Amino acid sequence: MKRIESMKENSLYDKKSIRSITGKTADFSEIAKDAVAFSNAQGGTLEIGLEDWETEPNPEQRITQELITKLENKISGLTTGVIATGELCTYKNGGQTIKYKILRNPNTVASTTSGKLFVRVGDNSVPVSGDDVVRLVADKSGFSWEDQVTKYVWQDADEVKLHDVLTRLRTSDRVSDFCKDKTDRELLAYFFLIAEDSDYMTNLGVLFIGNQTQRGRITNAPNLQCIKYDEYGEKVNKWLWADYTKSPIEIIDEVWNDIPEWKESQEISDELQRRNIPAYDKDIIRELVCNALAHRPYTIRGDIFLNIHPQYIEITNPGRLPLGVTPDNILHRSRKRNEHMTALLYALHYMEKEGSGFDKIYEILLQNGKQLPIVKEGDDFVTVRVDRRVIKAEVANFMKYVSEHYHLRQKQTICLGLIAQYESLTARELEKYLELEDSDALMAWIQPLLKNEMVVSASVRGRGVEYRVNPNILQGSEYKGKTSLKRIEDYRLKELILEDLKLYQCASLADIQTRIGSEISERRIKYQLSKLIEEGIVEKVGSYRWTKYQLVSED
Template sequence: MSLEGQLIDKKSIRAVTGKTADWTELAKDCVAFATAQGGKLLIGIEDNADLPPADQRVDVALLDTIRKKISERTVNVAILPAIVSADNGGQYIELVIQRSLPVPSTSDGRYYIRVADSSKPVIGDEILRLASERSALPWETLTTHQVPRSRIDNTKKQKFCTAIRASDRVKLSVKEKTDDELLEHYMLARDQYLTNLGILCLGRREDRAQLGVAPVIQYIKYDETGQKVNKIAWDDFSLSPIEMLEAVWNEVPDWRESYEYPDGLYRQKIPHYDEVVVRELLTNALVHRPYTQRGDIFIKLYPDRLQIVNPGTLPLGVTPRNILHTTIRRNEHLAKVFHDLKLMEREGSGYDMVYEVLLAQGKQLPEIAEGPDHFEVTIRKRIFNPRIIDFIAKADSIYQLNQREKICLGLLAQNEAMSAFELCKSLELPDATYLKPWLDKLVQTGIVQSSGRTKGTMYHVSPELIKRLDFKATTTLKDIEVYRLQELVLKDLSKYGRAKISDIHNRIGKEIPRRRLQTALAKLVDDGVIGKQGGRKATAYVWLGNL
């Protein structure tokens, strides 16, 4: 059974039966799914279960009740309920909610959107954004410019059809289509005209220019003083987005620059900006930008960082805080073209791969910021610890880590030790319960060790593994044992007599998480070993031997 997330949610059978039925809540979830990508509600399976109760049976009449109740409480929402028998013999309702092109809402005028595993309200200016992004017909499929098929660029068309037929991501039945049928399959043409997407990808230069929103990319390089030292622009509309991706990578000489590190008898090259990372960020800029809004894509290269600025805000429901786990398609058909041409990863895995590559190279995570009419991604050039590169490669070869585990191990190796709270923040997870698929194997195999409880639990790479893989980690107090931390506090107070927590923190080690220090101080106070005076910001801790 699938886990709850962007496309699936589970609900108890009590949500639609008897006095516990909550039709308003069910209608809200249906609207949220219809607004995003559609999805399924599995009614009759509890949140913490994979299967319904073995003896559970569903009355067929309940399907009609659900249809009636949802239709009364929603607008522009289409549902398809069906009874499904699980492997254990129990029955549940699979409620399929179709994605709605007109903006869906509840009957009392409320709007919701599915974000990860939650149904979030859409309020204020977001409603206007939702309406503008959800026109009855997507921009990609419109033929408003009336460009006939005969004006297609035959060279681009031939390259496209050849690449599609060579792709292992395309079904055989699609590969067997004629060239004209392929154009219609990928929404590049309709009837006798090229669609906007067709003009964008396969049209002639002059027709692409007349679209008014075809992408323009500007690469600008700055020196240490902030002065421009180089500029390359792709602004003559001769290239499709597919060709622009290749042109930017091939024509910017700075992508070839790299660090060199000794690796035994050889030297290892680590690029300043990895090709996988650059291509993925450029692909996102080209595929997910709003093609109803003008604006150039800027690639800004500074001495210490790379910054990609994209016109338009993130799709509604995606924020810098949830971009790692949330996927909302803005240009569905363009994304399909890029995916089938193997120019982008499967849906939802792009930023995961960026995280994995950066951490495996000992670099910081990407910094994502959203402005009123743009969003930008910043990649830092600096490598914090070159030894992390070899360490993660060796750990992966021994334990065959998956992508999430490599990301988590990279974070811990880079930071020496992290609390559950810090990991959740870095991985954009709601709380510590979501860490299980990221950490379970690492802890079970002994790669990572833990101490403490709940969100204050500290995780660090196993000292034995560090020694075995010859990882030269720095000595840190981040994961110091509680009794040793208490000894440090007592030694500090015995010397100074009375001190605030900030002064103690500065003296014994700023890298120690403040929460751990607070816990240690509270325990010493409770045990009567030290005293506590004052309140709030004036609180001070006292060495009782001086009283």
């Protein structure tokens, strides 16, 4: 038995009442639905014996082995393709629950015996139907393209590429000493470049260590086209990696080294000096190309397109995002599509660890005073756009000052950069930009900044609370941004409202906002008006959309 603490429901964990498997309220079909959803995603745990609001079970609650066996047998009979086991867990208060652990099924699509499909998205189990069934099947590795064994033995691979990959793996700090001590053949098998029980290369092996002929004869080996456009949308230059001579890591290196546009920069003022912000940071270009190569579905044909426009670049990959990942949650959702290629690129220092690639892109763009990337998903493609222009030089200088004087984690750097760029943001707006589900999730991003007094909050309740950079930090960095009323203090805002009502006597919220400063959020003005009403200084006239405000008569 394990003594544990309860978790928060998410894509890998869900709570269920003990009544869901006992008594007249037992509903094993609901448990089966969740088991199928977890199996079709990344696996997960159903903890049975906790209500949604509970962090620990009733101290008197006891679980028998017979109940665990009944659960396992019932779900086995109601599902196909689900691999799961139940485990008895005891909390510190003595109460017991069942940890029902569902493994990700890497080979087949799980379903209920009635033929229904589900997948885990966030903290919900959602049905799969229509075109999404095809995506789910494609995302499964029952046919794992990268693991398919070819007819080429590794001894006939490209000697230069083979030596390069083996050398990089043996010198990488991301590869354990245990692996480095393996023979060449064992090391190649460990990273799935060859079959475990033979000398034949897999598709993945041919991509990385094969020769041109071998690479050209495997199905759907990746090609990349980089096209430059002028301001009229006309093609002015083109680079191709379409002759199968290069491995993925060689393509990644050459995309950066061979295209001169990446070396361009924008000059901004930094106090008495000038500094150059790169048009496109090296880490961003590498991350975009790596993601395109590692996360595309190799079951379909199509080239990768990297298009360079005067003010932005966009990279377009064939296929859609993995089921459960959307443009609105890509910062936090990670679904493995070609997990062995991802692991190899990570070991070779071409990719960040799983789930942190877009975090890195966010961090670099915000540090350079640029806009966040834009992700679009079409019927058969995914496009990521990154803008070239520095939209706020003063923010870039401020973030440089912060990096030199403070040691922030990546989450806090991203959060601070967003607030600095927009001058102030409400909790709701931050949740939207950071693709967070609720205010609890936001706390991990904002709380350390508040604790260290790098960010201050305006006195607005709930998710309408506004955050802005501490004026003392801005002053210390010699911030040269334009004067803005977005950062106005509450007592000054209240005085502005009173002055406006003295002049215009009876006015709507929209009119007050227009006159005192359109950049001040409506929520902040409304909050200060409500405080003035509580203090008996201002009163409402009318209701709903006809509501106006006026000073209380002194008579």
